Amino acid sequence: MAIPSYSYFVLLAFHFLLLVESSKNPDLDALMAFKAASDTHNKLTTWNSTSDPCTSWTFVSCFKNRVSRLVLENLDLSGSIEPLASLTQLRVLSLKRNRFSGPIPSLSNFTALKLLFLSHNGFSGPFPATVTSLVRLYRLDLSHNNLSGNIPATVNRLSHLLTLRLDQNRFSSHIPVLNLRNLQDFNVSGNRLSGEIPKSLSGFPESSFAQNPALCGAPLVKCGESRSAGAIASPLKSGSSNPPMPRNSANGAPKMSRATIIAIVLGDVLVLSVISLLLYCYFWRTYSAKLKEGKGSGSGPGSNLLESEKIVYSSSPYPSSQPGFEKGQMVFFEGLKRFELEDLLRASAEMLGKGGFGTAYKAVLEDGNVVAVKRLKDAQINGRKEFEQHMEVLGRLRHVNVVSLRAYYFAREEKLLVYDYMPNGSLFWLLHGNRGPGRTPLDWTTRLQIASGVARGLAFIHTSCKALKLTHGNIKSTNILIDKDGNACVSDFGLSTFAIPSSSSTPRSNGYRAPEALDGRKQHSHKSDVYSFGVLLLELLTGKCPSVVDTGGPVDLPRWVQSVVREEWTAEVFDIELMRYKDIEEEMVGLLQIAMSCAAAAPDQRPRMSHVVKMIEEIRSGVDMSPPCHDTSDSVSESPSLSEDACGGSQ
Incomplete structure (x- = not known):
């Protein structure tokens, strides 16, 4: 039986609708529902149901076609944020300085969330209990709202937390004991808190606890002590003809007279003067004797x-x-x-x-x-x-x-x-030194600048004397020094020539050495330098020392990064100190790709340093990266070179 021609049209239209539905961004409906409920002043003009949020919407960033970043600050938005709860791949959510109100809805679906900023709104009700289930959270800012009740001890579940700002709310009762070893920014000022400040938080400044009259303990006054000396002084009764005798506030004994105090002070000064004079005479005699002895010996300078x-x-x-x-x-x-x-x-x-x-x-x-x-x-x-x-x-x-x-x-x-x-120390110290409260972290722009500088320096060493094929042989963060202008400078280059051959058949790895360099019979090469540079890039990106990762044991850093990228989110490898910076995820992923290309196990799969320089500069200038090339020329643009005459003496 023949199928009528109109049936083909119906089937074709149905197939087209299925294709359109399957290609629609899975987060589109939730975002449009949020706009309809909150954007009463039509500030989100680029948001519409006919375009892709990942390509044409403002304030939205995506990762693998899912919304990963939503920054809607100071846009006069209002209502509830509940429609956003289905954005399960969201990593950054910032709704600062809007007019949202009511209790904060359940956030338990935000399992990938790392940064949450809801400050300067009108949220009310208790501390959002579901926030404590967001175990990947690094920054939490709920300040300047109308939240009330207790601060729950379950905040301790957020073990990665760097920032916890709850200031200018109406929280009451005591501050729970918080053991968050990574916490760097903490503030609960302007609430109604009472009791003693936990010792684990006493290292934060007084401003973190200000405007809580019933709080005590370091860094505020000790519990049980009065806030001012005037508070313990009893006022004189008006009309009293015989005022009470002045008494010592410590034990009630009468005060000493002014003459007695002056005599004691003068006596102390006299005793100290005599002691100082005796010490001066003793050391002067000793020094004079040594000076004469030195002159009489006739020894050389110094x-x-x-x-x-x-x-x-x-x-x-x-x-x-x-x-x-x-x-x-x-x-x-x-x-x-x-x-x-x-x-x-x-x-x-x-x-x-x-x-x-x-x-x-x-x-x-x-x-x-x-x-x-x-x-x-x-x-x-x-x-x-x-x-x-x-x-x-x-x-x-x-x-x-x-x-x-x-x-x-x-x-x-x-x-x-x-x-x-080099007056500004090494890259190792900048990355790993003093990782506690008060530390100034190494920002992303500086890390990218250091990566570019090291790449240029290493490429110059490789191309400076082609007849000798100079290598560095010991690239690591302690050998990257920072000059007075902030430039990264490669040190200790060219000394691998004098390395003593290892007596062991399997030389110990320091975390930077290429696999082939662990064979004591093989010399260092340009390709082994490239591998070490790749590990250095991973150190810049992860903030971890090669050979020592979270477990504290020796771990191959490239292999660890590969396993995390393969099994979890790529963003999990990045240093938690980089989570505070906006719009850098694409650049970080780009540099990660370069690092993994440099740290390839097979030497012939690693790019040359001259091409690495170009790829890093493309990231810095915002240009799309070309794929790593393994057969490019050795020239490095804008890098001074060394003439072949310099090699003549050593051929």
């Missing part, structure tokens, strides 16, 4: 300096009194000699740290100049000529993102390298 005030390289490398030994000399690059070894020995110094090739010091010379000195130890150097030729190459490298080698000293048992001093 012999009367305290050992703690100078760098102990060696007391006198190969003194002339020993036959057959020749004292070394300082060799400078670019210009005349500025100081001798003796000047370094006289310099006041402090140890900056120990690395795989020796100890680094900050040395302040007598003329006020500051340099960094590395004393090479645990290095395999075959002879003076090899060392000097290699130093000649390293000493000619000049780039804004490379720490300049200014001079070196060579003697048989003493090798010193003199570098520019």
Whole structure:
């Protein structure tokens, strides 16, 4: 039996409707219901049912075609936020400075939520109990509303919480004991709270608890003490002809006379003066005796300096009194000699740290100049000529993102390298130092700038001397230093040539080494540097030290990131300190892709540093990234290069 022609049309129309329905954004209906209920002044002009919220709506961001970020601040919105409850993939919700009112509805569907800002509205009722089920939450701001009742102890479930702002509400009763080890921003001022402040919160400033008259305990006054001395003074009765005798407030005894007090003070001053004079005489005699002893000994310059005030390289490398030994000399690059070894020995110094090739010091010379000195130890150097030729190459490298080698000293048992001093410390300290309350976190713009600077410095090292194929060999966050202008500078480059071969068949990984570099028989290469740089990018993105992740045990950071990305949300890998910044998720994901490309297990799958520089700059400029290329030229735009003449002495 033939099917009428109109039946084909009906089937085709039905199929078209199914396609349209399946392509519609799953969050569209909820957003349109919210607009209809809350946007009485039509501020959300781009929101309509015929367009895709992820591509054409303002105030909306998406991830994998689901709404992940909704920022609707100061738009005069009102009513209830309950229609938003079905946005199950929401990670950031900010409704600051609107006119929403009534109790906060259930938020239990927001299982992916990380940032929640509902401040400066008219929400009322108790603390929203369902908030404590949002275990991924980092920021919670309910300030400047009309919330009342108790602050529940179940807030402790929010173990990742960095911010908890409940100020300017009507909360009452006591503050529960909160053991939130990551908490950095806490405020409950302007409420009706009472009782003692828990010791776990006593480290926050007084302003965090202000305008709660019944609160006590650190950082406010101790419980049981009066807030002012005047509160305990009994007023004199009016009409009393015989005022009471002044009495001591501590035990009721009569006060001492003014003459007695003056006599006691003068006596104390006299005793202290005598003691000071005796101490002065004693130390002056000791100092004079040492001074005469030093002059009479006829020793060289700096012999009367305290050992703690100078760098102990060696007391006198190969003194002339020993036959057959020749004292070394300082060799400078670019210009005349500025100081001798003796000047370094006289310099006041402090140890900056120990690395795989020796100890680094900050040395302040007598003329006020500051340099960094590395004393090479645990290095395999075959002879003076090899060392000097290699130093000649390293000493000619000049780039804004490379720490300049200014001079070196060579003697048989003493090798010193003199570098520019970097006053702002290392990337390791910026990322991992002082991660408690009061810490200033490393913001996203600075992290991206550091990533770009390190990439440029490393690319310059790789391309500066093509005949030698220079490598770094030890890229890690402690070897990335920050100069006075905030530029990231690569240090300790080129020293892997002097590495002592491992006696073990399986050298220990430091978390940055490429898999092939763990084979003691293989030398470092450009590709192994790229792997280490990829791990460094992951450190910038996750805020975690390579080899040590949440469990505290040794973990391969690239492998850990891969497992999290594969099994959970990609955003789970990012440093919690980056959650405060807006509109950076796309850039973070872009840099994560570069990092994972650099940290590929197979060396031939890793891009060259010259291409990595370009990809990072595309992120910084907002241009779409091209896919990683493994066969690009070695040129680095806008990077100064080194002529082949610089390599001639070491070929």
